[in-house]
Amino acid sequence: QKEVEQNSGPLSVPEGAIASLNCTYSDRVSQSFFWYRQYSGKSPELIMSIYSNGDKEDGRFTAQLNKASQYVSLLIRDSQPSDSATYLCAVNSPGSARQLTFGSGTQLTVLP
Amino acid sequence: NAGVTQTPKFQVLKTGQSMTLQCAQDMNHNSMYWYRQDPGMGLRLIYYSASEGTTDKGEVPNGYNVSRLNKREFSLRLESAAPSQTSVYFCASIMTALNTEAFFGQGTRLTVV
Numbered sequence: 001q002k003e004v005e006q007n008s009g010p011l012s013v014p015e016g017a018i019a020s021l022n023c024t025y026s027d028r029v030s031q032s033f034f035w036y037r038q039y040s041g042k043s044p045e046l047i048m049s050i051y052s053n054g055d056k057e058d059g060r061f062t063a064q065l066n067k068a069s070q071y072v073s074l075l076i077r078d079s080q081p082s083d084s085a086t087y088l089c090a091v092n093s094p095g096s097a098r099q100l101t102f103g104s105g106t107q108l109t110v111l112p
Numbered sequence: 113n114a115g116v117t118q119t120p121k122f123q124v125l126k127t128g129q130s131m132t133l134q135c136a137q138d139m140n141h142n143s144m145y146w147y148r149q150d151p152g153m154g155l156r157l158i159y160y161s162a163s164e165g166t167t168d169k170g171e172v173p174n175g176y177n178v179s180r181l182n183k184r185e186f187s188l189r190l191e192s193a194a195p196s197q198t199s200v201y202f203c204a205s206i207m208t209a210l211n212t213e214a215f216f217g218q219g220t221r222l223t224v225v
Contacts, residue, residue: 006154034213043202043216044155088154090214092206099143099162100206100214104154 003027004091006103014111019076021106023089026070032092033065033072037085038105044088048074079110114138118203118217125193125224133188133220135203143206144186145170145214146178148199155202161186193224 006023013019021035032051036044050056050063050072062075072091076083089103116137125131135144142163147155157170161180175197177189186205190197203217 041200041219043219044214045216046213049213086154099160100145100204102147102155102157107152 003101004089004103006087006089006106008104008106010107010109012109012111013079015079015081017079017110019079019083019108019110021074021076021087021089021108023072023074023091023103024070025072025089025091025101027091027093027101028067028070030067030070030091030093033063034090034092035061035063035072035074036088036090036102038088039085076108079108081110081112084109116203116205116215116217118201118220120220121218123220123222125190125222127194127224129193130189130191131193132190133201133203133222134185135187135217136185137205137215138184139205139207139215140183141205141207141215142183144180145204145206146176146186146188147202147204148172148197149202150199158188158201193222195224198222198224 004025035048037047038044048063050065056063060077064073086105086107088105119134145160146158156172159178161167164183167178179187201220204214206214
C-alpha cells in the first residue's frame with residue numbers, strides 16, 4: 001500500500017461545476033496535510049493546508065480532513081479552465097525520517 | 113527573498129557524462145529533498161536529507177548520489193547519465209517539526225541523449 005494515494009484521473013468537469021479530489025494516507029500519526037497545484041512545466045505551488053478534522057475554506061477551495069478515516073479531500077467550486085492542472089496531496093508525518101510524502105497527483109481538466 | 117534556488121534550469125547531456133544539480137535554500141530549513149517528475153506522472157523521491165550531515169534513499173535512488181554540503185545546500189549528482197534519467201528534477205525544502213509547507217525550486221529539465 002502506498003503511503004499517500006490519489007486517484008490518478010484524469011478528471012474532467014465542465015466549467016462552473018464542483019471538482020472533487022480525494023486522497024488517503026496510511027500513517028495514522030500524520031499531522032498536517034497539503035494540497036499543491038502544479039501547472040504543466042512548473043513547480044508545485046501550495047493552495048491549501050489543513051491540520052484538524054473538518055472543513056477549511058479559502059475562496060473557491062475547500063479542504064476536508066477526516067483523520068479517523070485517514071482521508072483528505074479538496075473541493076473546487078465554480079471550476080474555471082484556469083484550474084486545469086495536476087493536484088498533489090502531501091502528508092507531513094513528523095515521526096518519520098522522511099517527514100513529507102506526496103501522492104502521485106490527480107490531473108484535472110475543466111472544460112469551457 | 114530567494115527561497116529555493118536550483119541550477120541549472122536546462123541541461124543536455126550525452127550518455128555517460130556526469131553532472132551535478134545544485135540546490136540552495138535560504139529559509140534555514142532542516143529537511144531537503146530531490147524529486148524527479150516524468151511526463152504525466154507525479155513526484156518520485158530520489159533522495160532526502162532530514163538534517164545537515166544525513167542523507168537517505170527515496171523511491172528511485174539508483175544512478176544518483178547526493179551531498180548535504182551544509183544546512184543550505186543539497187546537491188544531486190549523476191555519475192554516468194543514462195537516457196532513462198531524462199526528466200524534470202525538483203528540489204524542495206521544509207522546516208521540520210513545525211508542520212509547514214514545502215518550498216520548491218523552479219526545476220531542472222534534463223535531457224540525456
